[in-house]
Amino acid sequence: xxxxxxxxxxxxxxxxxxxxxxxxxxxxxxxxxxxxxxxxxxxxxxxxxxxxxxxxxxxxxxxxxxxxxxxxxxxxxxxxxxxxxxxxxxxxxxxxxxxxxxxxxxxxxxxxxxxxxxxxxxxxxxxxxxxxxxxxxxxxxxxxxxxxxxxxxxxxxxxxxxxxxxxxxxxxxxxxxxxxxxxxxxxxxxxxxxxxxxxxxxxxxxxxxxxxxxxxxxxxxxxxxxxxxxxxxxxxxxxxxxxxxxxxxx
Amino acid sequence: xxxxxxxxxxxxxxxxxxxxxxxxxxxxxxxxxxxxxxxxxxxxxxxxxxxxxxxxxxxxxxxxxxxxxxxxxxxxxxxxxxxxxxxxxxxxxxxxxxxxxxxxxxxxxxxxx
Numbered sequence: 001x002x003x004x005x006x007x008x009x010x011x012x013x014x015x016x017x018x019x020x021x022x023x024x025x026x027x028x029x030x031x032x033x034x035x036x037x038x039x040x041x042x043x044x045x046x047x048x049x050x051x052x053x054x055x056x057x058x059x060x061x062x063x064x065x066x067x068x069x070x071x072x073x074x075x076x077x078x079x080x081x082x083x084x085x086x087x088x089x090x091x092x093x094x095x096x097x098x099x100x101x102x103x104x105x106x107x108x109x110x111x112x113x114x115x116x117x118x119x120x121x122x123x124x125x126x127x128x129x130x131x132x133x134x135x136x137x138x139x140x141x142x143x144x145x146x147x148x149x150x151x152x153x154x155x156x157x158x159x160x161x162x163x164x165x166x167x168x169x170x171x172x173x174x175x176x177x178x179x180x181x182x183x184x185x186x187x188x189x190x191x192x193x194x195x196x197x198x199x200x201x202x203x204x205x206x207x208x209x210x211x212x213x214x215x216x217x218x219x220x221x222x223x224x225x226x227x228x229x230x231x232x233x234x235x236x237x238x239x240x241x242x243x244x245x246x247x248x249x250x
Numbered sequence: 251x252x253x254x255x256x257x258x259x260x261x262x263x264x265x266x267x268x269x270x271x272x273x274x275x276x277x278x279x280x281x282x283x284x285x286x287x288x289x290x291x292x293x294x295x296x297x298x299x300x301x302x303x304x305x306x307x308x309x310x311x312x313x314x315x316x317x318x319x320x321x322x323x324x325x326x327x328x329x330x331x332x333x334x335x336x337x338x339x340x341x342x343x344x345x346x347x348x349x350x351x352x353x354x355x356x357x358x359x360x361x362x363x
Contacts, residue, residue, distance in 0.1 A: 073301075074281075138302075165283075165285075166284075166300075167304040168308045171303065
């Protein structure tokens with residue numbers, strides 16, 4: 001079975017805290033240069049850079065997933081991933097209606113740029129994408145699961161915005177895996193498969209914490225789309241190896 | 251002071267009825283449950299906006315006297331159910347954590363060791 005190098009947590013210039021230099025094109029190019037096979041774009045609460053990333057990932061020969069890193073009402077982060085950019089955009093639209101109309105100051109909070117595959121700015125959303133949704137953790141996860149997404153609590157062991165810090169412990173949920181920054185020594189992952197992720201906000205972050213996973217040969221369909229159920233099954237079967245097990249940082 | 255005295259102290263209402271009044275020995279205000287787990291103690295009232303069933307689990311684990319949910323945060327049904335199961339009194343208030351904490355602190359000062 002092919003050993004796939006995957007990284008399912010990456011931001012682009014659409015995230016207020018993401019570097020303007022990390023366009024979807026740069027993310028795809030850096031990922032290919034570093035030898036990654038499967039990469040997801042997960043901006044905060046918004047997937048509007050998914051079409052640009054889809055085009056550039058195809059050009060680089062990368063397998064891609066599209067989604068968001070959603071901020072629940074409890075201010076805990078969860079990755080929601082789709083195989084089709086259209087599904088990610090539909091989920092993003094759903095989330096947009098649940099974002100508070102907060103005052104937004106690019107000087108303090110950073111730029112939020114929707115770009116095309118050539119890095120041309122198409123839009124600068126005027127509401128703060130990093131805010132907490134008015135949807136609770138369980139509601140976000142259930143809605144994402146209902147839409148067939150892979151649901152992966154992000155950096156559960158991070159002191160800020162991780163499920164363990166915000167919620168005390170990981171609530172049960174429809175998780176395909178959980179993302180952690182380090183081995184879960186005290187069983188905080190509650191038996192869910194553990195993956196690592198780069199949470200890249202700058203070009204130099206790309207590929208810093210990938211994971212490896214054995215996938216059957218047909219994990220991509222003829223047109224290159226990732227077969228999400230194959231990935232879900234492989235995660236459930238415990239075939240993922242976080243970077244601290246593979247020792248394979250680029 | 252008992253948990254049954256809370257509605258006369260702060261403008262709040264119990265989210266469900268039928269709980270046993272408990273003695274209040276102190277209070278703690280926080281929204282990070284990991285922080286609550288390390289700081290709140292037996293008999294404390296937790297003042298928070300963290301309306302999630304995990305809040306009830308943490309309250310039960312620590313033996314908290316009650317949870318006051320501020321800012322009129324919507325309370326998910328599974329949180330109410332968990333509170334009922336665990337016997338943790340839940341109160342909802344339109345006031346902020348600052349206002350509720352202030353009133354609680356003032357009222358408890360006389361009881362404090």
